[in-house]
Amino acid sequence: MQTEARDHGGNLDAAMRRHGGDMTRWIDLSTGINPVPYPVPHLEPRAFTALPTRGDMEALRAAAAVCYDSRAHVTPMAGAQAVIQAVPHLARPGDARVLGPTYNEHTAALGACGWRVAEVTTPEALAGADCAVVVNPNNPDGARYDPARLRALASQVGLLVVDESFVDPDPELSLAPMLHRGPENVIVMRSFGKFYGLAGLRLGFALSGAEIAARLADLAGPWPVSGPAIEVARAALGDRDWQRETSARLARDAARLDALALRAGWSLVGGTPLFRTYATPDAAAAQEALAQHHIWSRVFPYAPGWLRLGLAGSQDDWDRLSAALG
């Protein structure tokens, strides 16, 4: 199946088969998921047993709107990935342009639905596209785009998709607070799982005008997200103290990782507080060397020198990473 064959981080089990060691032995740094998750509160049985009600969904939407400082329409979906899967169905297939290199699911999802997809390398080259996709900050190189400039770009494209999956620690980059009263052809995507370290819950949000929100809701159906996801997210999205402390810790830990990588002779390509991408002499060899230490990383078929690392969590994991890179 095409989806199965696509290249992803997070595919630790394949690495385990090759290098041995069970889940408890490995440190998975192949994703950009915060390794110190929001503490899952006790979940009421109802979160598991009952269909989420409209009231549950409304409360989730409200929590996201406050957290993201947005008065746009909020559509909860089963992960930012679910928004990516829905986007190709929002308009008749035409010419899509993706600002790249970037997360490969955008191109894959659009292409699978009959869009002609081209990768462009500057925001200016997006003008004229029927659908334009920008990841801000970008994965894996950390490129950052001024949200006001992106907003202005909306008038030059059919549909503008801004994937803000990694923006939480850098809220000043987000277009979400500017989406009030248009433009109506913009979708901002937010991931819940990455910043809150709870990717298993499968939750993300689309922020948009009313018309796109209605079509996304039709595509998603009445119960797109789980009860546990709703209950955990309502707590997490409202926990300003945890968010502030987490952003500060992620910034410190990103600097710590950069220092280890520099010592190993690598240079920083770019990144966000949730992941760092380094230029290495041979990324495949570096990945293999880390895997010998049961540390899993991410390489990119289009950039043979690039290695991406997420942050380690526990002190023990940092020590192992330091030793492996030393």
Next chain:
Amino acid sequence: MQTEARDHGGNLDAAMRRHGGDMTRWIDLSTGINPVPYPVPHLEPRAFTALPTRGDMEALRAAAAVCYDSRAHVTPMAGAQAVIQAVPHLARPGDARVLGPTYNEHTAALGACGWRVAEVTTPEALAGADCAVVVNPNNPDGARYDPARLRALASQVGLLVVDESFVDPDPELSLAPMLHRGPENVIVMRSFGKFYGLAGLRLGFALSGAEIAARLADLAGPWPVSGPAIEVARAALGDRDWQRETSARLARDAARLDALALRAGWSLVGGTPLFRTYATPDAAAAQEALAQHHIWSRVFPYAPGWLRLGLAGSQDDWDRLSAALG
């Protein structure tokens, strides 16, 4: 939004606004969800924090295949509803026929994607459709169709969708064990949440041939279901003892509900062990009378006499229901 406006069970919060009383006061019998859920085991933190791996998904598929006694390809999705949402995208829109009256999401999802949808009242009238939908056993009238006869129907339609959301207590009705080596144009849908009483987890399955499975996987994306759903379902789908005891209890409790309804002067239209539909002189009045007792039920716009009730769970809930109907 269209989805929000559609008529569903499970919408207890609207009833609460009208009649007062919080969630703890109400007995929600408006759905066909087993009120005695599979006991949620302790969940490892990884279920919440990590993206499900291919290995996790493969194990879930294997557990479903064994439980459903099927060698077809299994595609896990975020609820049977997610399969319903995907079906319209599996073929170019054409003439769809739905054997009805039945669960309204099939017609709604197909219609929203440009299919012309007609409701027909006999299986024979499905022949010639580009897409034919049968719910077996049917919701809400409990009509049952011979799976071998449905299998034969596949050669007379473009795509045959068999929604088996309520078939778990009646496995002899399932087409799943017959899907080996074709026909290739059949999708069997299974719900996890209803029989296991865990609708909040959002999990369902499509059983099909390889080609449809590949297209469903493309539509669903790489991480369509949550870690908690995978972990709970792997345990529940393999628990034969719980399944056997639950099927027996549901049968007993369905008979118990029928006895109460008969005493109230209603007659059985039909049902499954998970819900019962009764003919009443005035279903809206009956629903209102039950709501005064904080018991929520389901009525149907197309059948003003029909009232559907799910089963009560605790003895206390049965006593309250008995008093309300008495």
